[in-house]
Amino acid sequence: xxxxxxxxxxxxxPSSNIEGAIEAAREMPxxxxxxxxxxxxxxxxxxxxxxxxxxxxxSEIVEADEEPVKAVRRKRDSSLVVGVTMVKNKEADVxxxxxxxxxxxxxxxxxxxxxxxxxxxxxxxxxxxxGTAGAMILDAGANMDAHPKNxxxxxxxxxxxxxxxxxxxSPRIGLLNVGTEERKGxxxxxxxxxxxxxxxxxxxxxxxARDVMEHVCDVVVCDGFSGNILLKTMEGMAxxxxxxxKEEFTRTVTSQLAAMMLRPGxxxxxxxxxYAEHGGALLMGVQGTCIKAHGSSSARAIYTAxxxxxxFVEQDVNGLIAREIQGESGDSHV
Amino acid sequence: xxxxxxxxxxxxxPSSNIEGAIEAAREMPxxxxxxxxxxxxxxxxxxxxxxxxxxxxxSEIVEADEEPVKAVRRKRDSSLVVGVTMVKNKEADVxxxxxxxxxxxxxxxxxxxxxxxxxxxxxxxxxxxxGTAGAMILDAGANMDAHPKNxxxxxxxxxxxxxxxxxxxSPRIGLLNVGTEERKGxxxxxxxxxxxxxxxxxxxxxxxARDVMEHVCDVVVCDGFSGNILLKTMEGMAxxxxxxxKEEFTRTVTSQLAAMMLRPGxxxxxxxxxYAEHGGALLMGVQGTCIKAHGSSSARAIYTAxxxxxxFVEQDVNGLIAREIQGESGDSHV
Numbered sequence: 001x002x003x004x005x006x007x008x009x010x011x012x013x014p015s016s017n018i019e020g021a022i023e024a025a026r027e028m029p030x031x032x033x034x035x036x037x038x039x040x041x042x043x044x045x046x047x048x049x050x051x052x053x054x055x056x057x058x059s060e061i062v063e064a065d066e067e068p069v070k071a072v073r074r075k076r077d078s079s080l081v082v083g084v085t086m087v088k089n090k091e092a093d094v095x096x097x098x099x100x101x102x103x104x105x106x107x108x109x110x111x112x113x114x115x116x117x118x119x120x121x122x123x124x125x126x127x128x129x130x131g132t133a134g135a136m137i138l139d140a141g142a143n144m145d146a147h148p149k150n151x152x153x154x155x156x157x158x159x160x161x162x163x164x165x166x167x168x169x170s171p172r173i174g175l176l177n178v179g180t181e182e183r184k185g186x187x188x189x190x191x192x193x194x195x196x197x198x199x200x201x202x203x204x205x206x207x208x209a210r211d212v213m214e215h216v217c218d219v220v221v222c223d224g225f226s227g228n229i230l231l232k233t234m235e236g237m238a239x240x241x242x243x244x245x246k247e248e249f250t251r252t253v254t255s256q257l258a259a260m261m262l263r264p265g266x267x268x269x270x271x272x273x274x275y276a277e278h279g280g281a282l283l284m285g286v287q288g289t290c291i292k293a294h295g296s297s298s299a300r301a302i303y304t305a306x307x308x309x310x311x312f313v314e315q316d317v318n319g320l321i322a323r324e325i326q327g328e329s330g331d332s333h334v
Numbered sequence: 335x336x337x338x339x340x341x342x343x344x345x346x347x348p349s350s351n352i353e354g355a356i357e358a359a360r361e362m363p364x365x366x367x368x369x370x371x372x373x374x375x376x377x378x379x380x381x382x383x384x385x386x387x388x389x390x391x392x393s394e395i396v397e398a399d400e401e402p403v404k405a406v407r408r409k410r411d412s413s414l415v416v417g418v419t420m421v422k423n424k425e426a427d428v429x430x431x432x433x434x435x436x437x438x439x440x441x442x443x444x445x446x447x448x449x450x451x452x453x454x455x456x457x458x459x460x461x462x463x464x465g466t467a468g469a470m471i472l473d474a475g476a477n478m479d480a481h482p483k484n485x486x487x488x489x490x491x492x493x494x495x496x497x498x499x500x501x502x503x504s505p506r507i508g509l510l511n512v513g514t515e516e517r518k519g520x521x522x523x524x525x526x527x528x529x530x531x532x533x534x535x536x537x538x539x540x541x542x543a544r545d546v547m548e549h550v551c552d553v554v555v556c557d558g559f560s561g562n563i564l565l566k567t568m569e570g571m572a573x574x575x576x577x578x579x580k581e582e583f584t585r586t587v588t589s590q591l592a593a594m595m596l597r598p599g600x601x602x603x604x605x606x607x608x609y610a611e612h613g614g615a616l617l618m619g620v621q622g623t624c625i626k627a628h629g630s631s632s633a634r635a636i637y638t639a640x641x642x643x644x645x646f647v648e649q650d651v652n653g654l655i656a657r658e659i660q661g662e663s664g665d666s667h668v
Contacts, residue, residue, distance in 0.1 A: 130574060141512055144520035178475055178562040186478035186559045209563045210570025225520045228512040229543045229563045236544025237571035240464060244606055248599030255599050261592035265582030272578055 001030070003309050004092035007037030008061045008079040009099020011296045017098065018045050020302025025053045031310060034092060036083040037061075058082040064295065068102030072110060081107055087288035088112045094309040096280060096302070098293040105142055105283060105292070112288030115318060117325035120150045121285030123224065123292065124158065126166075126278040127234055129215035133168070134278045136161060137212075139224040140231045142283070146223035148191040151175070152199065157284040157321050158219035159201050164315035165308065166218065174207030174217030176226055181206070188223060196221070209233075238273045275301065279308035285321070289313060335364070337643050338426035341371030342395045342413040343433020345630045351432065352379050354636025359387045365644060368426060370417040371395075392416040398629065402436030406444060415441055421622035422446045428643040430614060430636070432627040439476055439617060439626075446622030449652060451659035454484045455619030457558065457626065458492065460500075460612040461568055463549035467502070468612045470495060471546075473558040474565045476617070480557035482525040485509070486533065491618040491655050492553035493535055498649035499642065500552065508541030508551030510560055515540070522557060530555070543567075572607045609635065613642030619655070623647060 005021055007014045014037055021033050032052050035042055039057040046053060060078035062071045072081055080099050084107040086092040097104045105123065114121060122139035129135050138154035139146065155173045162171035175192060177185045182193060184206055196203040207216050209230055222230065249259035259266070271277060280293040280301070289312055293305045312318075339355055341348045348371055355367050366386050369376055373391040380387060394412035396405045406415055414433050418441040420426040431438045439457065448455060456473035463469050472488035473480065489507045496505035509526060511519045516527060518540055530537040541550050543564055556564070583593035593600070605611060614627040614635070623646055627639045646652075 130578070144512070176563065178478070178559060178566075186557075189559075208570075209566035210573070212567075213570050213574045223520075225512060225523075226560055226563050229510065229560050230567055232512075232543035233546070233564055233567035234571055236542075236547050237568055238575070239544070240547045241572070241575050241603075241607070244464070244603050248603050249596070251599060254595050258592035258595035261588050262583070262596075265585060265589050269575075269578050269582050273575070 001310060001313055002032045002034060002092045003306055004034045004036055004056070004083045004086050004095045005302070005306075006079045006083045006095065006097035006099055007035040007042055008058070009097040010293065011064070012298065013098065014042060014045065016297060016299045017302050018042070019299035020297075020306065021053060022049050023299065023303045024306040025050045028306075028310065031306075033306070034086070036086070037079040056082065056086070062100050062103045064100050066100060066103060068100065068106040071100065071103045072107045080104060081111070084108055084111045084288065084290065087290065093313045094289040094291060096291045096293055096305050096309060098295060098297040098302070101141070101292055101295070104290065108283045108286045108288060108290040112286050112290070115285055115287055115322050115325065117322070118153055118285040120146065120153070121283050122154045122157065123281050124161070124284045125231060125275070125281035127212065127231065128273050128275065128278060129213050131215055133166065133215060133218070135212060135215060135218055135220055136166075137220045137222070137227050137231060138284060139222065140227040140281065141224045143224045146188065148188060148195050151188070151192040151221050151223070152195045153285070153325065155196055155199070155201055155203070155219065155221045156324055158221065160320050160324060161282065161284065161317055162218045164317050164320065165311045168218045170202045171219050172204045172217040173201050173219045173221060174204055176209065176212075176220050176222035176230065177206035178208070179206065180208060192221070235275075242270070277304060280305040282312070287318070289318060335644060335647055336366045336368060336426045337640055338368045338370055338390070338417045338420050338429045339636070339640075340413045340417045340429065340431035340433050341369040341376055342392070343431040344627065345398070345432075346632065347432065348376060348379065350631060350633045351636050352376070353633035354631075354640065355387055356383050357633065357637045358640040359384045362644065365640075367640070368420070370420070371413040390416065390420070396434050396437045398434050400434060400437060402434065402440040405434065405437045406441045414438060415445070418442055418445045418622065418624065421624065427647045428623040428625060430625045430627055430639050430643060432629055432631040432636070435475070435626055435629070438624065442617045442620045442622060442624040446620050446624070449619055449621055449656050449659065451656070452487055452619040454480065454487070455617050456488045456491065457615050458495070458618045459565060459609070459615035461546065461565065462607050462609065462612060463547050465549055466606075467500065467549060467552070469546060469549060469552055469554055470500075471554045471556070471561050471565060472618060473556065474561040474615065475558045477558045480522065482522060482529050485522070485526040485555050485557070486529045487619070487659065489530055489533070489535055489537070489553065489555045490658055492555065494651055494654050494658060495616065495618065496552045498651050498654065499645045502552045504536045505553050506538045506551040507535050507553045507555060508538055510543065510546075510554050510556035510564065511540035512542070513540065514542060526555070569609075576604070611638060614639040616646070621652070623652060
């Protein structure tokens, strides 16, 4: 299996991408990792790397603030576009990027195309929940004005992922809504509710945003706008609360001492809230396997994304989705 | 000024409602408080109350899980409906309820009606932010499928509130979106962006969910579905993180000791995240002044809502909204 990594994408690129790749390459000698990026910059950083890592040269970089469609069209030799093209040409099984999200989604869609029968791909991150499992959100921002049929397809894709990659036997599908009662919500959720109920998915009904972190379901289905609000509020609250905590814990000598005594607990707490433990966001529904790692991905996050990518490919999730969607009569949903 | 309180509404009713009312009545001898509810139950609890609190009997209670429209139509003698009717009949200037949100919104709309020119009222809570000011969210759940014009009206109402009640000189209005760039978002936000830009409001552009708690703006404008997701994710994350913290802090004797040493800081932290310090959610755009206190309101939250109500009435926020909306040519927005 060949896993390509956009070495130049992300706030901490290329160092954290390389570090994460080296760790993964050591642990999984059966995979081959290809770092896509500026060869002159990358080569010296790979002096100690194991032999199952190589470099694929790409001369350009898509910056974080570039307009996605323009960037993909103009920067044909960027690490991001070259990486996605490798997947299209079957030179790699997966591409992982921590770079410009919009550009990555655009490249994935334009270059590798959609899985036949899927109307709209979904950006599908896994958010931390109480316990360790996490929950997949589809869609967290690929498709802003979604239709009920899109949400049904998200549910099917999420269910397959949760079963095959997260190892959940009968994934619980929740519809993100403003209340748990059936008739709650907007036009989109009301119509989607019926579609999900008629499907053979393990649909548990509407779920409220505050219950997502309590792990009431394994897969949260929503339009890309709402999913983005959910995801970014979770991220923002975790960050804000951690910084408020830090402020309080460093205020006095007593509080500093107490914080030291609490260090193992605080570390565990941070890990529980940490996206780095849950891998990247899949672009579910595109032909090529494309994983969007968080913009500020640490080496650990890249390493986790590589492990996730391996499992995704081994389990042939995209193949299962294609078969499921083509036989979409409602009676064989995973 | 007469402030009516639905004594029977809320998870901790009637005790926390009564406690909060007594505290407020003592501190503000110039207001009169009317507790609406079961006289036989309330009378003994008011033995020590100051003379500016009285009881208005109402024999029924709207339960938290009742279907709103049915409850309002059938339970004419419920504390919730009687309280809203008092406002309609000018027997009270404000009604505060911690009861069934849907029923309260329905009663407010059906019984007191909309402010002339306002198409849709907005449920408008104030969420905690870094610092102490808080930010108002409109709409957090009154109107699920909103139009751009609704959002413009929310912005106008929120701006007047922030100026008059929160004391912000030139309230910063943000449009909740998935990114800060102008062209981001769904059909609704794209069209609303233009309307807000043409207005004379202090529109600062799109704001991301993760920046709301960082207080990038004083007023956050959004459709009721997205606002509800934002609000409930914030609540849920605060609750989940506090419970993870508690778990870690009670794990060992050392961590328990450390938590004791940190108590003042933890208390300050909890206060910073506490909705009870920010009053209730206004139903902006209805004729009568109706304040929805949080379902699990403490005495402190009720007390804060009473102070908020007093200021709202003193500043004649509803009168200002009516005048602003009627002269809605865009050149005199507060």
